[in-house]
Amino acid sequence: MTSRIIIAVVAASLAASVALAGQARAPYTPPKTADGQPDISGFWQALNAADWDIQDHGASLGVPAGKGVVEGNEIPYRPEALAKKQQNYANRATADPEAKCYLPGVPRVTYMPFPFQIIQTADQINILYEYNHALRYIFMNKPHPPGHIDWWMGDSRGRWEGNTLVVDVIHFNEDTWFDHAGNHHSDALHLVERYTPLGPDHMNYEVTIEDPKVFTRPWKMSMPLYRRQDQNMELLEYECYEYLLERDWTAANAAPAR
Numbered sequence: 001m002t003s004r005i006i007i008a009v010v011a012a013s014l015a016a017s018v019a020l021a022g023q024a025r026a027p028y029t030p031p032k033t034a035d036g037q038p039d040i041s042g043f044w045q046a047l048n049a050a051d052w053d054i055q056d057h058g059a060s061l062g063v064p065a066g067k068g069v070v071e072g073n074e075i076p077y078r079p080e081a082l083a084k085k086q087q088n089y090a091n092r093a094t095a096d097p098e099a100k101c102y103l104p105g106v107p108r109v110t111y112m113p114f115p116f117q118i119i120q121t122a123d124q125i126n127i128l129y130e131y132n133h134a135l136r137y138i139f140m141n142k143p144h145p146p147g148h149i150d151w152w153m154g155d156s157r158g159r160w161e162g163n164t165l166v167v168d169v170i171h172f173n174e175d176t177w178f179d180h181a182g183n184h185h186s187d188a189l190h191l192v193e194r195y196t197p198l199g200p201d202h203m204n205y206e207v208t209i210e211d212p213k214v215f216t217r218p219w220k221m222s223m224p225l226y227r228r229q230d231q232n233m234e235l236l237e238y239e240c241y242e243y244l245l246e247r248d249w250t251a252a253n254a255a256p257a258r
Helices: 002-025 079-090 242-252
Strands: 042-046 116-120 124-129 135-140 155-161 164-170 190-199 202-210 219-227
Touching: none
Parallel strands: 135 155
Antiparallel strands: 042 116, 042 219, 116 124, 124 135, 155 164, 164 190, 190 202, 202 219
16 A cells, blocks of 8 residues: 555655746747737847957957857857968057947847847837847848848848747948857848747847858857846947057057066
């Protein structure tokens, strides 16, 4: 009798564990907007060191160590493009477009150390970034305009796949980098972004990068985004001034006094 009771208790425990595991694996269903779209509006921010380097990197003066966000930690450069990346890295103090206060481009603007705000309407999603007043318009279910157009932030066209916002981005110039380490692209850059809610305060960001002029194949980055919980949260002012960045970099890298 005792053995039967023990077996029954173990079986019940296993069944409960399986049920809980199944519940934990159930996909999150976000709330809906008034027009029935998944609601991902609000203030979000990435918490990583990808703006410094999207690959694994150690700490150095002024640069925090960080785990890479590149799938497999490998960027499939063409040989000549790898040489340019190395040159960019060597000259990064002044060559980084961010050091010139240019718009950072996509996807870099997503993982810079600044929050951003998503605002949804029925046919358009707007993303407002604290950095330098950057702004993106994501036009839903509409084609890209024809031709090639050189834009700092590209042209974004979105659609919903279930609860995931999928954004196709083309029409870039070649003047932005992926990070401060000199990882770069050409004007043939094509991105597919995927914003997937994982819970009320977490969202997965994944981006597939394709650029046949620079890379031998498409590759991916991914990272979590976190909803800002600050009381009375709002985007604040961040004005970028090139001469201030140059001054701060010079001071941080000055040789120590002997």
